Amino acid sequence: MFNKFFRQGNIVEFHRELSLGGMPLSYKLRKSHSAKSMRVSVRWGGTIEVTVPFGASDSLVEDFLLSKRTWIIEKLAFYKNAPKGGFEVILSENKLRFLGKDYPLSIVCTSSTERVVLGDDNAILYLCEDSIDAKRRLLVKWYRRQAKKLIGEKVAKLLQKNQLDSSRRMSIKNHKSLWGSCSSRGNLNFNWRLTLAPEIVLDYIIAHEVAHLSELNHSKKFWALVEEMAPHYRECEQWLKLNGSYLSF
Numbered sequence: 001m002f003n004k005f006f007r008q009g010n011i012v013e014f015h016r017e018l019s020l021g022g023m024p025l026s027y028k029l030r031k032s033h034s035a036k037s038m039r040v041s042v043r044w045g046g047t048i049e050v051t052v053p054f055g056a057s058d059s060l061v062e063d064f065l066l067s068k069r070t071w072i073i074e075k076l077a078f079y080k081n082a083p084k085g086g087f088e089v090i091l092s093e094n095k096l097r098f099l100g101k102d103y104p105l106s107i108v109c110t111s112s113t114e115r116v117v118l119g120d121d122n123a124i125l126y127l128c129e130d131s132i133d134a135k136r137r138l139l140v141k142w143y144r145r146q147a148k149k150l151i152g153e154k155v156a157k158l159l160q161k162n163q164l165d166s167s168r169r170m171s172i173k174n175h176k177s178l179w180g181s182c183s184s185r186g187n188l189n190f191n192w193r194l195t196l197a198p199e200i201v202l203d204y205i206i207a208h209e210v211a212h213l214s215e216l217n218h219s220k221k222f223w224a225l226v227e228e229m230a231p232h233y234r235e236c237e238q239w240l241k242l243n244g245s246y247l248s249f
């Protein structure tokens, strides 16, 4: 298929198909006036994106992809076997994940208040009705409450440490594709799903958004600020890339 489907600024996108060692592959081809060389990326979920200089011929692009064949196939296999999202595991395998640790989860039917009790090595869900929907509803409520308390405390500490206005508004959100954000008014928003991630990752996202209060961009100055507050931020970014499916439920 060679249909042109999208044009944005100096980039034109096409859907293409290619047989890579007998394996049919579809990919997104982006022809860009500013690209100096060819590059290929395999995104989470297995979408292949190829960016090439505007004048690159079809045969040149296909030769390039064939030369990257082993790498592409490896990446596709990795995403195919990657672990499922954290919340899905919780719902199907009776585990509660909190700050990167899994706690075996028992369910107790109760006629009184529904609640979650987290111990040192296990968790108990007191539910009136044992169904996936009831479990999901109670857990999301519990995670949101934990996020509000934990992230709230961490944000307050970081604002104080950096001598920033401590009356900032902080909200917990149910984003599908965002871990955190900072508005131009300086309101901080965080995804409750961050409480499933290891604490070092949670701390990095908080540092990232707090750094945006001083630098509302991703400049060198911004990353230097982040590094001061979260020295392991590169590893955390990598972790988020690999575990991004947490967001897809």
Ligand SMILES: [Zn+2]
Residues within 6 Å of the ligand: 208, 212, 217, 218
């Ligand atoms: Zn940012």
